[in-house]
Amino acid sequence: MMIERGLVLVLSCLGMAQALFLSFYLFTLKKGNKNANTFLAFVLLGLTIRIAKSVLNYYMFLDPLYRNLGLSGIFISGPFLLFYGAVLLQKNKVFSKLNYLHLLPFLIFVLCSGIIPEMKDYESYLSYGLVVLHLGVYLILCWRFIFVIRNRANKDLVRWYRTIVIGVCCIWCFYFSNFIGFIPFYIGGAIFYSFLIYGFSYILLKRHVFSLEKYRNSSIDIDASKRLLSHIKDVFENEQIFMETNISLAKVAEKLSINSRELSQVINENEQMNFSEFVNHFRIKRAKLLLASSEYKNEKMTTIAYDCGFGNVTSFNLAFKLETKMTPSAYKKQVNLI
Template identity: 30%
Template sequence: MNLNPDILKHIELLVGSIGVILSLFFAIFLLSNRKQQPKANTFLALYLLAFSLRIGKSLFYNYFPIDPIIRNMFLGILLAIGPSVWFYVSLLKNPNKELRFKSYIWHYVPMFVVIGCCWFIPNDSGTISRIFYYSLIVHMAIYSSYSLFFLLKNKPTLASSKEVKIHKWLLFFVITTLIMLLISILISTRIIPYYLGIAFLFSVVVICFSIWALKNPFLFKLETEKYSNSSLNKSEAEDHILKLNQLMNDEKLYLDPELKLSKLSKKIGVSSKLLSQAINQIENINYSQYITQYRVEEAKKRLASEAFENYKISAIAYDSGFNSLSSFNAAFKKHTSITAVQFRKNEGKK
């Protein structure tokens, strides 16, 4: 069945516009709430603004003519993407890093230069025009590739769920950016003969960003709010968690269904209040959730092991530290998105 060209055109515009609108809204939200946001998010906002303006121009240009000078201005905005990727990654990985205006503004100088010279840059299918466009892609690719190298070289050393989530988010963010750059090249060389393909992809990416943000709201909150008057600094909290993780891995205390926070705090040598605070600050979860994740991982190991293939799921649940089958089922489904029965079947097929 062939779709009416007009209907297809409206669908293209609708889907492509979703990403632009969401991205602009997200960027404005981040910029308007800068005081309540980690400073890294200012650069995420710049990234979203630059991309949304560029994609918005592409959507508009597909239906209406745009003056070459205006097109060059929008192309120049792409030079804000690379630096924004790098500063967002580096600051989210190192939130205490001091960043002065002079240390980052020069990275954006090429953008201002290109926008200031947009009257003199040809915007046609000629050689100079194509070299100019590819140089923009290379500029973004260099920053994004270096950001990826930085992330791969600086994996979290502390077994913190929060640090791991931030690292995974940044990997997704950078790799997705590189994929969009690759698709831009494929479209410009007509290997992908679909001009709005990048707009469609951008909409999907922004929706994924939004879902990730909803699932991990700590990415958009200052962690100092809750414990602003506390004497426990981040270094001390990380030290407590390092000792706690070591204790859990060595002694498997989580197998005790009656395990209390007070028992753990005594073994580490801190008060229950400070240990609870350290778990909240570093892991971004409470004590109960912290213990539960160890118990679920233990259950997963046993369910996947041939040594326990004849054990009932209820027996594995109790042996992993859960004190009821219902709490085990709820926790397992929450952490793995599948039931224990399905997990065991999947492992048996491998």
């Protein structure tokens, strides 16, 4: 029994420590969207305060005042989660200070935490129910915002924000289930939070979300970006400029009468590719046609590579396998068997 309790304590503390580290990192991060980083830090901090209350209450008796202060973290997480989505997904969004009125319930709850009942009676369950309801309402508002903004914002950023909202929803569902008596294992929320935090950390390391915000101050909105992408694709397909072995971002931007940064932004935001990957995509598309063509049946791979714009067969093989998960030779055999 002591070993189990010790293991639970370690798992719970690991998550809280990692969450505090991420919060500190976000508070002090200077690159990217500073407001978004700060708001996400407050989301994590609020949840960590709430989880810390669960852990401490599981291992020792807490005065009702401290239990209520721990619950107050939830009143931070909901509003800041909504704020985070607003400034992350809306370009050039000016955050109004009036939005901080959403934090009034937090201030009221903290000021009244010494008199709010915490004795497992009807009044106590009612106050705890309001805390759970508060976060639930903000989660609904977050999902509504995602639904409204999903077609007008960067897809990767929408996916990232949705992942965070899903994670907070899971925590809410656990504590709501505990509140209604469906899940009796109270400390389980802290353990789940640990796995959730390390999952977020892994995603941040694997695909750094802050790099997706580098075009935040661009004057090109999402609709203009999509129109420009359509024009870029028309030029690539009709003029086949991807066939030039010395093609470059600067040359294509000059041809389209835009600057290199705008060209890079349009491709990155809409196709989730860099310029080199975008060019290779068109080259490989042509390569597939040549590999399936009877006219190229007896041609060497070197010839096909050159006729698609690649400078050598090695780069052709690498790019082809990266996109299709098979070598050009394997693809040729496959299409010839059909």
